[in-house]
Structures are given as C-alpha cells and as structure tokens.
Amino acid sequence: xxRKVSLTLMAVLLVALFxxxxxxxxxxxxxxxxxxxxxxxxxxSCRYVMQQPAEYCRGYVKQSxxxxxxxxxxxxxxxxxxGLGRSHSARWMGERQGCRLE
Amino acid sequence: MSKGWFLIPLLLxxxxxxxxxxxxxxxxxxxxxxxxxIEALEQYAFVPRxxxxxxxxxxxxxxxxxxxxxxYERYAGPTDAHTPHLTWSISKSLLATVFGVAYGEKRFAxxxxxxxxxxxxxxxxxxxxxxxxxxxxxxxxQEDYEYAPLNSSVxxxxxxxxxxxxxxxxxxxxxxxxxxxxxxxxxxxxxxxAAALKTIVGPASYADYPWTALFDPLGIRHATWETDASGTxxxxxxxxxxxxxxxxxxxxxxxxxxxxxxxxxxxxWIAFSREPFTRFQAGQDEAVPGGHWWLNRAADRTxxxxxxxxxxxxxxxGHWGQALYIIPSARLVIVRYGDDRDGSYRHNELLxxxxxxxxxxxxx
Numbered sequence: 341x342x343r344k345v346s347l348t349l350m351a352v353l354l355v356a357l358f359x360x361x362x363x364x365x366x367x368x369x370x371x372x373x374x375x376x377x378x379x380x381x382x383x384x385s386c387r388y389v390m391q392q393p394a395e396y397c398r399g400y401v402k403q404s405x406x407x408x409x410x411x412x413x414x415x416x417x418x419x420x421x422x423g424l425g426r427s428h429s430a431r432w433m434g435e436r437q438g439c440r441l442e
Numbered sequence: 443m444s445k446g447w448f449l450i451p452l453l454l455x456x457x458x459x460x461x462x463x464x465x466x467x468x469x470x471x472x473x474x475x476x477x478x479x480i481e482a483l484e485q486y487a488f489v490p491r492x493x494x495x496x497x498x499x500x501x502x503x504x505x506x507x508x509x510x511x512x513x514y515e516r517y518a519g520p521t522d523a524h525t526p527h528l529t530w531s532i533s534k535s536l537l538a539t540v541f542g543v544a545y546g547e548k549r550f551a552x553x554x555x556x557x558x559x560x561x562x563x564x565x566x567x568x569x570x571x572x573x574x575x576x577x578x579x580x581x582x583x584q585e586d587y588e589y590a591p592l593n594s595s596v597x598x599x600x601x602x603x604x605x606x607x608x609x610x611x612x613x614x615x616x617x618x619x620x621x622x623x624x625x626x627x628x629x630x631x632x633x634x635x636a637a638a639l640k641t642i643v644g645p646a647s648y649a650d651y652p653w654t655a656l657f658d659p660l661g662i663r664h665a666t667w668e669t670d671a672s673g674t675x676x677x678x679x680x681x682x683x684x685x686x687x688x689x690x691x692x693x694x695x696x697x698x699x700x701x702x703x704x705x706x707x708x709x710x711w712i713a714f715s716r717e718p719f720t721r722f723q724a725g726q727d728e729a730v731p732g733g734h735w736w737l738n739r740a741a742d743r744t745x746x747x748x749x750x751x752x753x754x755x756x757x758x759x760g761h762w763g764q765a766l767y768i769i770p771s772a773r774l775v776i777v778r779y780g781d782d783r784d785g786s787y788r789h790n791e792l793l794x795x796x797x798x799x800x801x802x803x804x805x806x
Contacts, residue, residue, distance in 0.1 A: 367592050370602035377601035389666050389682050390527060392520045399493060400781070436653070438668035438682065441605050 372424035375405045377441055380421040384430035384439035388417050418442075463510030464702050465693070467661065469686060471512040479799040480514070486795050487778070488518055496783040500763070502527060503685040503779040507693060508772075508800055512686070519781065526664055526682040527779045530760030533667070534632045536652075537677035538575060538715060538734035539691060541639065542699065542707035543655035549642050552714065559638035562613040569621035571638065574631045575733040576719040580619040581612065583628040596629045600679065606671040608678070609637030625722045625731055629678035632734070636677030649673065652681075659706055660694060662687040679761075685777045688766055692775030695756075696768050716756055729789075732756065750794035763787045772801040 361368060379401045386397035394412065407423035417432035429442045463470055487501045502521035506514035521527055529536070544550065550559070552572040556579075557563040559571075566580070573579055586594040595615070598604050604611030612630030619626075640648045647654070652675070657665045665687065668680035683691075694700070695715070699707030715733040720741045722730055729736035729747040738748050738755040748755060751769065758766040763780030767789075776796055780787060 364592065366603070367598070370598060371592055373602045374597055377605065378597075381601065385528065385668070385680075385682070389668075390525055392525075396520045435664070436666055438666040438680065440668060440671065441601070 373426040373428065375403060375407060375423040376421045376426050377428040377430075378403070379407050379410070379423065380419045380428045380430040381439060381441050383412070383421070384417070384419045384432055387412070387419075388432040389438045465510070465512075465661065465690060469507070469512035469689070470510075471515075475514060475799070477799075479795070483792075483795040483799045484516070486791055488516065491519060493519075496781070497786075498782075498784065499787050500781045500783070501778060502781055503777060505685045505689055505777040506796065506800055507689045507775040510693060512689075513800065515685075517685075521685075521779060523686060524664075524684060526666055526684055526687075528760075528764070529681050529683060529688065529758075529779075530679055530762065530764050531629070531632075532688070532758040532760040532764050532766055533677060533679050533681035534629075535715075535735050535758030535766070536656075536681050536691060537632060537636060537639075537675070539695070539707065540652050540656050541575075541635065541642075542711040542715070544639065544642055544651075545711045546706070546708045556634060556638055559641040560609060560613070560634055562610055563634065565613075566617065566621060571635070572714075572733075573622040574635050574638075575714075576622070576625065576721075577627050577631050577731055577734075578622050578625050578719065578721065579628065579631045579634065580617045580621040580623065580626075581615040581628065581630060582618040583612070583615055583626060583630045585627050585629060596678075599630060599633070600676075607674070608633040608670045608676060609674055610672070623721060625719060625726050627727055627731070632678040633674065633676065635734075636675045639677075640674065656691070656706075657687075659701060659704070660687075660690040662690055685779055688777050689775050692766050692768050692777065696770050696773065696775055729757065729759065748790040748793050750790050751797060755793065757789070759789075765789060765792075767793060767796075769793075769797075769801075772797065774800055 383397050383401045386392050386400050387394060407421050409422040411420045418429060420427060420429040430439050431442055432439050487504050489499055491500050492498055502519050503517050550571060553570050555567060556569045556571055556574055557567060563569060569579055584593050584595045599608050599611050612634055643651045652667055666682040668676050670676060698709050699705060699712045715735045716737060717732055718737050718740045719731045722740055724745050730740040730745060736757045736759050738746060738751055739753045752771045754771050755767060755769045763782035765778040767776040778792060
C-alpha cells in the first residue's frame, strides 16, 4: 500500500517536473549561456571601455557560477569565455560603440 | 531718458547671466570643503573597501556640483576622473534626455502610438510613447538580475535570447495589462524607446544622435553608448560617462533644460520628466517614476521615497548603486558611482548627509 502511494506520488512529481521543463524549455535552453555571455561582455567593457586593469576586471565579472576557459586577445580587443558547456565572445567595436556580444 | 530706462533690465539680465557658472572644457572648482558634515558624508560613502567579499558600500566616485561649480570630488577603487564608468540604468534617463532634444525639434508627440515608430508593436496599438516613458507598456516583463536568472527578461535580453535585437525581444512579450494602466519597471520598455528613436530621428542620423543632440552641446567629449547587433542603442543599460560628464547632464536638468543661453530641451519636456506617473502605487518601486526619471514625490502626497531630501529631488538610478541626484531647490547635482553588490547602500542616507554638508553653504 505504502509502495503504491509513493509510486503514484513519484509519477505525479515526474509529470509536474516534465510539465515545468516543457513550459520553461526556452528559458532553460538559454540558461547555461548566461555566465559565458555575461563574463565576456562585461569583461570586455570593463577592460576596453572603462579601461580598467585586467586583474581588476577579472574580479569585477566574477560570479558564483564558475567559468573554465577565458581568452583575452588584446590586439583584437576580443574576449572568449566558456562556462556550463557554452562559449561566447565579445568584441570592442570603437570608442563610441564600446563592446558587443558576437 | 526713456532709452536709459530701457537699458536697465538688459543690464540686469547681463549681470545675472555673468553671475551664473557653467563648465567650459573643465568645471570651475572651489577649494575642497572640510568639517564634520563632510566627514560624516565620507564615513558613509567611503568605508574601507572589501574587494574579497564585495560586501558593503563600495563607492567608486562621489562628485558634487553646486551653483554650476565643482565643490566636491573623490574617487575610490580603480575609478578616477577620467574613467567612463558604466551607468547601467542611468542610461534610461539619458535616453529620455536625448528624446527631449528630439521633442524640441518637434519630431514626435508623447501621445503618438509607439507602433508608428516601431512597427513590431502593432499588436499593441494603444501603447503610446508616454506609456513607455512611464514604464507602463503593460508587457509581461520580469526585471530581475542575479536573483532569478532563469525567468529574468532583462538577463535574457542582455546576454542570451534578446541580445541580438533587444527591442524585438521585448516586443515579443505578451501583455499582462492594457498600456498606460500599471507601472512595471522594465528595461524592455526603454529599449523599445531606443528602437523608436531610430525612426524618429531617421536611420542616417541615429548612430550619432546622442552625441550631436546632447553630448556635444554639453561639452561631453568621451561618451560610449553600446548597441545591440541590430544597431539599436542599449538605452536601458549601456551608456558610459565620466562622473564629471554625467554631472553636466545633471546641471542641464537642474536648470530646466537650459545650457548657457541655449534652451537645449523644452521646459515642458523637463516638466514631463519630473511629473509623477499617476498610476504608481506605494511599494511598487524604491522611488516614484516620472518620465524615465525617479522622483521624490508622487501624486499621492504621503509617498516620499527619500524623506531626508527635499521633495523636488529627482534622480537617474542604476544597478550596483549608480546615481545622479538633482536637487534644484538646493542648486545641487550629485553623481555617485559605485560597485555595490549587496544592496546595503541607501539613497536617503547619502542625500541626508550631502544636504547637511552642502545645502545652504553657498548663498546666491
């Protein structure tokens, strides 16, 4: 009896979970990309628009979610960051235009 | 004799104009003030900075203009007088100021439908430009940054699904209310305005318009305003100015849209900026929305967000503690840049201490 109740409960929870995943599918698909895009864009602006030291900018963009690869190409003023399995780049476009995600 | 009388008002006007200070290439400054009130202000704004935990109040810049003169300036952390600091949502009020110039050029009216200038909004024919300035588009927008990243419309707009075309991303949201009825703070509304401006001033002028309309006349030489991939200014978030340059915009607003002898922005535009949105209700935000500016007074007189500041105080406010405060009755403009990550900074406390330090110290 107890087993039947817990199985039913489990099934209900699973259905609810799948329902939620389906409802949030667009947001969930985009979610892992946030940290790499955020870090690339805001680091680029910190370094090349606000012209702050590289070390300061690394601290400035730090969030609780870690990033694994970080590549700043100063000649191109381009930053590529990976995290949670996604990768994003941002590039400095000019004095007025600042940085933009690619 | 009659000619002589005629000249007197002109002479007085001239004296009056000469008595008024305006910045040239640089601000003219007064000797740095000292005393217990300044110390109290600094004890609040410039506590020792904790870069390891990033806790507490972390002021990057504090600058005070009184009567058009620089009376106080201090920087901390890596920011200095030449740093074009990220303003975050101060950008929204800057966008409104740029619109003010276009308004003076009679390029649009506030009750024009937004869809006239940004066709993807034709699903919402009742939405006017004024509704967008009041953050009352009625679009179902979620303005959260770090705390609810999954459902945050603003995070998706800036970094993921919306980053290529932020206005189009915003226009794709459903409505939760008819336009103009309910205040809901939205960076999306600001970027719809930024996209509408492209049609309002014409695509050929658009890319330079913030400079030709506002920054150049004010003598702002180093401003950055980032765009999305479609070329639309990120009107919600990404303008960068030095503290000294942001103060120029503050002085323009303090003096009702006039810069020197030029009425750069019509007075009725400034009045709209400073007029509380009547549908705002207590508790919906930390200050009262005007026309893309924040006010210390509401239609409901019991609402006073910053009780220790005069009721005519208004401000442009941004994420992580950015602020441009304008107090016309005290002839004060205050720029405060910061990197506050924990929300402990209080506008009222800063304003209270700044009023104690500066209000009434200079007689006109």
